[in-house]
Amino acid sequence: MNNDVVVIGAGPAGMAAAIQASSLGLKALVLDEQPAPGGQRFRAIEQRYRRLRAAGKGLPASEQKGLDLIRRFRESDTRFVDQASVWDISPGGRQISYLHHGRSFTIPANAVVAAPGAYERPVPLEGWHLPGVMSAGAAQTMLKMSGHPVKGRIVLLGCGPLLLLTARQLSNAGANVVGLLQTTGPADFLRATPYLPAALRSATLLKQGLQLLTQTPLVPKVFSLTQASIIGADHVEGVNYRSRGGSGFIECDAVLLHFGVIPNTQLSRLAGVAHDWNEQQECWQPVVDAWQETSAENLMVAGDGGGILGDEAAEMSGRLSILRIAHRLGRISDQSLSKLAAPLQRGLKRLAAARALIDTIFHTPETMLIPSGDTVVCRCEEVTAAEIAAANASGASGLRHLKVQTRVGMGPCRAQMCSMAAMAMITPGIRCGQRPPPPATVRAPIRPLTIGQLAEADVEI
Amino acid sequence: MRPPHDLPEPPHQVSFRFGDEEIEAWEGETVATALLASGVMITGVRAMSGRSRGPYCLIGVCHECLVEIDGLANQRACITTVRQNMKVCRQTRLRPLTGEDETREQ
Structure with a gap:
């Protein structure tokens, strides 16, 4: 060794x-x-x-x-x-x-x-499987690696420091940001005030946070977002949204989602x-x-x-x-x-x-926690929320049950994109202290591997 | 200790094939970011539903950007570094069971 x-x-x-x-x-x-x-x-x-x-x-x-x-x-x-x-x-x-x-x-x-x-926490929204929808972190990665911002009209949607940072970085890089839809609203800040004293011990972190909140780019903004669905035939064409202040539609070519990590x-x-x-x-x-x-x-x-x-x-x-x-x-x-x-x-x-x-201010809203209807929850196997709900109603109570019945989580990502939402669906009291069931067992290989690669493996004992 | 690590010259540009297109990229960049920067949004089509898909996370988690690279299927475009003249293809249907088989009926 x-x-x-x-x-x-x-x-x-x-x-x-x-x-x-x-x-x-x-x-x-x-x-x-x-x-x-x-x-x-x-x-x-x-x-x-x-x-x-x-x-x-x-x-x-x-x-x-x-x-x-x-x-x-x-x-x-x-x-x-x-x-x-x-x-x-x-x-x-x-x-x-x-x-x-x-x-x-x-x-x-x-x-x-x-x-x-x-x-980034995957939060399945209607239409989030369409090409043109990426995570905000992906847009950042693209900017870092290629030097280019995401093309076309961009809507950023969700909550968290990285969402605001990405909005700023994209704007600075000359991208066309047409909307910043945040689930965050006054209620989140109120709920978070008890945690302020402890946070004062990390002054730099707090200063950075304040800068992010106050120096957002000059783009149309929506706060207290409660619902959103992404529209498009073969790729993103727009976002329908609802917030505490009303509803609307934004035409766009890309949607960048972020709900913390x-x-x-x-x-x-x-x-x-x-x-x-x-x-x-x-x-x-x-x-x-x-x-x-x-x-x-x-x-x-x-x-x-x-x-x-x-x-x-x-x-x-x-x-x-x-x-x-x-x-x-x-x-x-x-x-x-x-x-x-x-x-x-x-x-x-x-x-x-x-x-x-930070965790209390940037909180996935209750209204987006549990997907429904035709929303694709498992992107790999294309399993919808309705199919999962039906399996749950007919007795599938744990993630393994759901997996066997619907194939949710059985694709190449190995349930990394769907397990949080599937878990929330079968744990309705997750925000009221109900403990979610354990995640499904992970088995190797956790990365795509061919039989040939396995057969010719170099094994050192 | 190793000698000091320095990064003097700017990175080179390389190019690779994506289907019939020629894509330019920075040396050290991944296939997925180069495709996105060239305006390619769709990297695959789901065999069963016919739905188009594109890169989502760019950090190797979601596996949405699986493409064929130099004949090897199911490679994550977001993890693979570009090489000069590499051949990248969209995965649009089920693969044949053997090299000689016709593509299976969908």
């Missing part, structure tokens, strides 16, 4: 973990699906830097820290495999299989830091570790201790994949994971463990306190 630790994901958490490992003399192998490190937060940042520099410009300050992190990561004594898609992790995490340039490799792992990150739990669920329902963030997440360690020894989950706290917290949790592993291996003393960990654990507490405010 050549590695002390295998890190899955090269976003802020994974990179910070690798840098910390290297500084303590641990050998880390880092696997990431993307062609370059950065994760979604700092996607393609090296490339953007090169493009901007060639044009005589620089990166904005908020992005410069990402470039610095990537530089430290690249300069660290870490083995980095890009374009590596992990398709299996054994129970407890001691064996990892990944695809790399069409070939499968299975490797042993002494310790694992999984840093799978987050993805949720942890990507595919890997941690596949590894069979304990998960819990986070009521405040309305999502499942792995149960981790103060060292980011899951219920399986030496299997850590760091960053947003362990609960949404943002990139600053991700770096802290990535480093904490490695400190624990290094301590077990006898590379650091009890004393230096507590000395190095204390500021990180304090920082995580501070950032978690600010989170309640």
Whole structure:
């Protein structure tokens, strides 16, 4: 075995973990699906830097820290495999299989830091399967990678800091934003006021939030949005909406949806570790201790994949994971463990306190929580809300039941896009403390894999 | 420690085929972002319903952008980095069971 630790994901958490490992003399192998490190937060940042520099410009300050992190990561004594898609992790995490340039490799792992990150909460709306509908994060990714904003007339719809940030970035890039439809309204801010004092401890975060709320682009805006359906034959042609202030229709060519982000739990669920329902963030997440360690020894989950706290917290949790592993291996003393960990654990507490405010303001409205009628819930298998409701009415009470009866969640995305909505449909009291049923079991392969790739796999035991 | 990592030159442009079209992209960019930037919205058609689909999440989660790349089916366009002269095709129907079979009736 050549590695002390295998890190899955090269976003802020994974990179910070690798840098910390290297500084303590641990050998880390880092696997990431993307062609370059950065994760979604700092996607393609090296490339953007090169493009901007060639044009005589620089990166904005908020992005410069990402470039610095990537530089430290690249300069660290870490083995980095890009374009590596992990398709299996054994129970407890001691064996990892990944695809790399069409070939499968299975490797042993002494310790694992999984840093799978987050993805945008899928909220099925009528017509959301049409070409031209993307997540707001996708529009951001496109802008980062290609340098081009989404084409045509754009409507942004939903809630959350990223929605507002994307609106601003698209406008600055010269995109034609024709509507910003927010579910957020005065009631959300009122409900969130009790959480303000705790959030004051994270002044920078609060300042950034205020800037986002007040510096939105000059485009038509709707607040307190309660319902929306996307219209079009073969692609997006417009959005019908209803809000507390009335209803309307906007003609457009693209709709960008965003309803906050949720942890990507595919890997941690596949590894069979304990998960819990986070009521405040309305999502499942792995149960981790103060060292980011899951219920399986030496299997850590760091960053947003362990609960949404943002990139600053991700770096802290990535480093904490490695400190624990290094301590077990006898590379650091009890004393230096507590000395190095204390500021990180304090920082995580501070950032978690600010989170309640954000989560309460940007809340998916009750009216959009449960899809109905012809709305496609499972995009892969094209299962509608009506079909799921019918299966539920005839006795399908858990996600496995629903799956067997309707094929919901059986397509290539492995239920990542539909399971939250399907779960809400069979848990009507989800906002009143009713605990949702556990998500359906995740099974390998979690990425498209051919029989040939499986047969020719390179297995190291 | 490794030598300092520097990123001096600007990235190059590359081009690839999408069906009959020639698509320009930045080196290091993914197939999906290059297609979207060129105005391609539809990357596939569902065999059963005939519904058109396009990229949705661009981070490898939703699998909506599955395309055929250099003969290999079901590749996520949003995860695959462009290469000069790569051949990308829309997936519009069920695949034949063997190389010689005709495409199955839908």
